[in-house]
């Protein structure tokens with residue numbers, strides 16, 4: 001049913017449709033509305049779950065860890081400082097191969113403390129062994145949560161749905177909430193294979209030594225890579241049943257004959273697509289590619305979509321301090337590995353909720369095409385883009 | 400299908416890698432055998448986890464999971480919530496060291512109790528971080544030598560008092576919190592059984608000497624834990640909803656030196672010209688005296704009658720026959 005919903009509310013509806021028996025969370029902006037809605041659903045008897053108000057995100061992650069190991073579907077959500085507080089447990093969940101599903105309402109990481117959107121939080125967790133899907137709309141958030149349980153349970157690996165804080169979590173958009181029966185068909189009940197059960201006693205999380213630790217960790221990497229196929233397949237199964245799709249791993253926009261391609265993730269892609277349309281009208285051969293799946297890194301899919309590009313512009317909302325853009329670095333490596341030497345310009349912007357306005361995007365495009373050498377890593381700061389500042393606003397003001 | 404070994408029903412089986420005389424192994428064996436294999440065990444990082452699940456091996460014959468050091472109470476909360484959601488009533492038990500209880504795990508433990516999870520949390524208190532090589536914890540008593548509270552020209556060992564964790568736990572006003580030790584099996588048994596007969600969050604602190612960390616003869620584990628009780632340093636008590644509801648009274652108080660002398664971790668306090676050490680020993684004696692007073696361990700009721708001896712037997716003193724108790728009282 002199509003409804004006008006706040007993003008967080010839509011997420012809660014999607015979670016409800018997946019019947020998690022245990023929900024554990026700790027509040028942090030901009031994730032709070034998600035868990036408030038879930039708490040209300042439980043209180044109203046619309047969702048039959050144990051709702052655990054944990055005393056920290058660290059505990060919330062641990063509660064869902066225990067719940068999934070005991071054979072239930074579980075859900076948690078966090079952001080920013082909370083996500084980082086979970087770090088130790090999130091690595092542990094992946095190492096234990098537990099199909100946990102969570103939402104990260106992407107938010108900047110302090111210091112300085114800032115509640116607004118960028119991708120630094122989930123990007124910092126990129127090595128944890130979690131599948132990470134970055135969504136571009138609230139409809140995609142809803143659909144991806146339903147897909148996430150199927151992916152997680154098929155692969156016995158955890159999935160993090162990353163959605164832009166405020167830009168998505170607090171935005172009202174018309175969203176189609178699927179019928180329960182349709183979701184039940186898509187997502188059948190699940191039985192965890194290594195459940196804690198006195199009838200079949202198993203030891204989970206025991207010690208390992210140098211003679212086998214590496215094999216466990218290598219298996220995690222290999223199994224992560226294998227999920228690429230599954231993510232793709234679950235995506236196409238979903239579109240077959242529900243008539244909506246997001247490309248599985250990557251989503252192209254007017255890529256056919258594109259020579260200059262914008263690459264990015266999250267909700268920014270809407271503004272990028274508008275710019276593409278505008279530049280196409282001016283006769284420019286431009287396109288866009290959205291990275292939906294960032295972990296595992298879909299190198300082959302990226303190379304396939306980008307092999308005929310002449311220049312690539314990566315716009316990202318996070319960086320590795322002292323190294324530069326994360327997506328750009330990984331993309332360059334993938335292209336190099338495929339024997340392609342396409343210049344990749346890297347722009348870092350939108351940090352801490354700063355708007356990336358259409359005029360800033362246009363400015364990036366012109367900066368990129370007028371530069372001979374590839375731009376290694378450029379922060380879109382106020383001075384750089386001063387002449388494009390026209391309609392930039394202070395984050396958070398007016399909404 | 401039931402895949403359990405029908406012949407070996409003990410939960411913690413032999414062949415694990417604990418040191419000789421390990422109080423924690425002894426305590427865990429007693430506690431888990433009393434609870435049995437029809438339970439789910441969550442273990443914090445620490446010696447018990449390391450010596451029972453070494454490198455792809457496991458000494459556990461019950462469902463057992465280790466996640467990380469600090470989160471065992473939260474993992475157990477999730478396990479219990481999942482069981483509730485699935486309509487199961489399998490008991491959930493946490494096992495953690497004093498580090499995983501008093502220090503790094505305290506927040507998760509407090510959260511678990513506050514939310515009322517139906518979990519028994521057992522702390523094997525060996526008064527230091529033993530797994531990492533005997534560093535001080537907030538459970539390490541005053542003046543003890545550990546690798547991070549070393550005695551030196553300017554120091555007589557640990558500067559700070561042992562945290563009164565049972566009072567912190569009991570202040571959550573939960574159904575049951577008790578202390579026990581491996582020297583008094585009937586007492587430990589009664590407490591485990593009582594804990595298992597109750598619903599909600601329950602807590603057991605089991606003093607578990609560590610021959611390596613306490614630097615004592617591996618054959619003296621039981622004797623030393625008994626002395627910890629008899630000196631008054633480690634009162635055996637029960638608390639229900641925040642109030643003390645049971646104490647194991649002492650026939651007489653043993654001087655603190657009887658306990659300290661047997662352990663290398665106190666050795667630096669003794670010596671001919673060691674005035675500072677003497678001050679610390681007097682301080683430890685005063686702490687023991689205060690605990691005896693606080694819990695009334697030597698009150699008039701210590702007039703032993705057959706009935707009170709039987710009562711004591713209920714509370715422990717397992718190694719003593721009633722006549723031995725009487726003899727001790729009269730001496």
Ligand SMILES: Cc1ncc(C[n+]2csc(CCOP(=O)(O)OP(=O)(O)O)c2C)c(N)n1
Pocket residue numbers: 423444445446447468469495496497498499500523525526527528529530531536
């Ligand atoms: C977050 C974290 N910090 C530190 C450690 C290292 N570490 C492992 S066990 C341990 C001490 C355990 O002490 P305790 O809980 O008292 O258990 P014991 O080994 O004494 O039985 C420490 C410090 C760890 N594993 N994780």
Ligand SMILES: [Mg+2]
Pocket residue numbers: 496497498523524525526527528529
């Ligand atoms: Mg210890």
